[in-house]
Amino acid sequence: MATTKVTKREMLVKIREVVVDDADMVAFIDHEIELLDNKKKADKKPTQAQVENEKFRAQILDFLGEIGAPVTIKDIINGIEVFKERDFSNQKVNRLLIPLREDGKVKRTYKKKVAYFELGNEHEDAEAEEV
Numbered sequence: 001m002a003t004t005k006v007t008k009r010e011m012l013v014k015i016r017e018v019v020v021d022d023a024d025m026v027a028f029i030d031h032e033i034e035l036l037d038n039k040k041k042a043d044k045k046p047t048q049a050q051v052e053n054e055k056f057r058a059q060i061l062d063f064l065g066e067i068g069a070p071v072t073i074k075d076i077i078n079g080i081e082v083f084k085e086r087d088f089s090n091q092k093v094n095r096l097l098i099p100l101r102e103d104g105k106v107k108r109t110y111k112k113k114v115a116y117f118e119l120g121n122e123h124e125d126a127e128a129e130e131v
Contacts, residue, residue, distance in 0.1 A: 008036060009036050009037075012029050013033070053096060057096055060076060060080070060096060060097065060100065060106075061100065061106070061119070064106065064117065064119045067079070068119075070111075070116035070118040071116060071118070072114060072116060073090045073097075076093055077090070097117060104122075106118070106122075107119070107121060109122075
């Protein structure tokens with residue numbers, strides 16, 4: 001049987017239920033819970049890698065716009081100079097393409113078990129087929 005770890009927030013809520021008569025303790029616990037909630041909501045600055053990946057995604061979109069035809073990941077690597085210089089792997093470029101596909105900016109199609117990418121929204125195509 002797996003035991004779940006009790007979080008600090010859950011523990012504070014349980015303690016609050018026990019000391020409900022003590023106004024000072026309740027105020028303190030509410031303040032601590034509020035601090036935990038604010039910590040979770042805090043906007044965090046993107047890391048250097050995240051900023052760099054956004055630039056790479058923009059380059060991919062520009063490249064796909066220039067080509068205007070479906071291309072493979074190998075074509076993307078060979079077509080963008082920075083990717084060639086840094087010796088990007090297929091997996092790295094695929095990882096950059098996933099958020100673009102989820103946002104509906106890039107569409108993936110398959111021809112003879114080979115993935116091709118182009119500008120477009122693959123989600124709209126799927127919705128049109130369902131209707």
